[in-house]
Amino acid sequence: MTDSRTAPHLIVIGNGMAATRLLEECLALAGSLAPTPWRITVISAESEPGYNRVLLSPVLGGEQSEASVVTHDAEWYRSRGIALICGDAVVAIDRRRRVVRTASGREETYQRLVLATGSQPRRLDCDGADLSGITTFRDLYDTRQLIEASRSARAAVVIGGGFLGIEAAEGLRRRGVSVTLIHSGRSLLNRQLDPEAGALLQKDLEKRGLNIVLQARTAAFLGNGRGQVRAVKLEDGSQITADLVVQAIGIVPDIRLARSAGLACRQGVLTDDTLQTYDPAIYAVGECVEHRHRTFGLVAPLYEQARVCAAHLMELGHRRYIYRDSPTRLKVSGVSVFAAGEQQGDTSLVWRDPVAGHYRRLWLDGNRLTGAVLYGETSGGAWYEKQLGKDISRWRNQLLFADRLPASAAEEGLA
Ligand SMILES: Cc1cc2nc3c(=O)[nH]c(=O)nc-3n(C[C@H](O)[C@H](O)[C@H](O)COP(=O)(O)OP(=O)(O)OC[C@H]3O[C@@H](n4cnc5c(N)ncnc54)[C@H](O)[C@@H]3O)c2cc1C
Structure with missing residues (x-):
């Protein structure tokens, strides 16, 4: 953004969809400012530069390549003067000294910090949860693991009949795996659809070859004696054979770093309408945020947060975040x-x-x-x-x- 080594330092932790949108918004606003106010560093736990997480579903299903979902490659950052550190998670924030420390021991001082640490997939905490073959579907790493596992898996169970679970199940099915989708609700997508639409969806997915079990609650994962999952046991005592299990049962805002730094958090990092946390030097955007008792799980509100936060970081201060409901679409081709x-x-x-x-x-x-x-x-x-x-x-x-x-x-x- 600016070459000046003397410019104040803005650090963004996380390089997901909220962070990359924030950078875009800052750059757009900076276009009209001279001189640009910040030297920017982005620190990401993931080893890849920016990609579109939403499109991991078509990547899993073999409909899109990994390369096609990259939105911000290393050159994008370099050419805009933004320093990008990948594969090195921030492990501590010293708010008094305004310093962040990464897993590799690197220390960086900031004048402004943005937390964009997203969410963690929710995991079941039942017997057998640590068996191998039990995974989640959140990032490029998970997607690669699932594609690799699909080459040898005979039967998979996907837990969760929300958008993510259905897309994971359909992606694995397209890769030739026999998939059972289990869901605790009475109909699929029961938070978004009424039962009649849920039943139509179920019928269409079953026609494609997915097995769907509703009102099913996982009691335990059973192993094969060699540390590998062999079945999912349900609360009614029945068992579904599986050598691959995907948990798609929701997300939890990733507030571990914020909490350990003593920032005010409830479910997410608490922010005001400008996305500022209780520490005026620290902002937060994305799924790690809790704003007016609400947490987030879709990109539309995160993009709006990025727009608002950018205005404050760029010292224009003319926007405030107001939540707006956003519609949801299922990314299963033909449905x-x-x-x-x-x-x-x-x-x-x-x-x-x-x-x-x-x-x-x-x-x-x-x-x-x-x-x-x-x-x-x-x-x-x-x-x-x-x-x-x-x-x-x-x-x-x-x-x-x-x-x-x-x-x-x-x-x-x-x-
Ligand atoms: C398969 C899939 C399909 C989806 N489909 C849709 C859809 O169709 N429509 C929709 O609206 N939404 C969809 N979503 C949700 C959407 O992708 C998320 O809402 C969005 O990506 C969240 O952005 P974020 O930047 O807040 O978090 P993330 O994208 O999760 O980014 C957070 C980043 O911060 C990094 N991080 C965490 N802690 C640290 C640390 N201490 N140091 C450094 N880095 C750290 C993480 O590794 C991660 O890379 C989908 C999600 C998935 C997984």
Whole structure:
């Protein structure tokens, strides 16, 4: 960003999607500032430069190459004067001296620090949890391990019927592994979809060859006597054979470093609306953050945090973070799912085409649209998302297909 060795030092810990977006935002703002205020160093525990974590699912499924998901290679940092240290986790922050120390013993002094340490995958703590063959799906390292394991695995169990679990299960299936997806809920994606859409999804995934077991809770992992997993035992006593197990049961904000540095944390690192922590020299962005009692698991809010935080780091101070709900999409090719808003209100409107496998449900509170689930044909999703919270009384009779009305008429009625 600036060549000057005398410029104050900004250190970013973590080089995930929130961190790289923060750098982009800082660079964009710096374009209009002269001289640029910071010398920047990014310190990452992972050995690879920046990549798009969201696209690890198509990489696992063999639909995209590893190279295609790299977003910020080493040259990107070099050419912008940003120092990048990879494969060397920060192990301590001395807030009094304003120094960070890495695992290799390197020490760096900062004037401003940004925590962008993301999340850790949640892991089950039951008998057999330390057997080999039990893994998670979070980063490029996990993805490589899973691809390697899929070459010899005969049967895999994926635990968790949320987005990540379904994408992991489908990716392994595409690689020729026999996969059972187990889920504790009554239907797949039960946080995003109503039971009817969840059942349609289940049917489509089963047609492809996935075995799906609902209302299944893991009691223990059973070994083969040589330290390798051989089965997952469920609470009802049944066993599912598996020499590979993927746990996709949620994430936990990675606050280990923040907590050990004495920063105020609850589930995540506490920040105010400017993404500043309780230490004015330290900011936090991404999944490690807790903002107004909320933690995060999708990229859209992290990008907005990065935009706000950059404005404060660049000493412009003209933005504040406000949470906005973001829709979620499943990245399984050939399966289209859209969900936005809340599945609550005083009524819901439903349309289904069982032959085509298409389904729509819209929730209304009075004449306000509160939520939408589309299955099979989801091109109208973005349009419904825009109408959330708006008065649709004039268009109520056509609402189930209002996304297909000529844009001007629909916008006029729903604006
Ligand atoms: C397979 C997969 C698919 C996904 N699909 C979607 C999707 O379709 N849509 C969506 O919105 N979201 C999706 N997500 C979630 C999305 O990827 C995350 O919300 C986002 O990547 C989080 O960004 P982050 O920068 O906060 O954390 P991360 O990307 O996890 O980055 C944190 C980085 O900090 C590093 N770190 C941690 N501690 C230290 C330390 N002490 N020193 C140095 N470095 C450290 C970590 O190693 C990591 O590289 C998906 C996630 C996965 C795993």
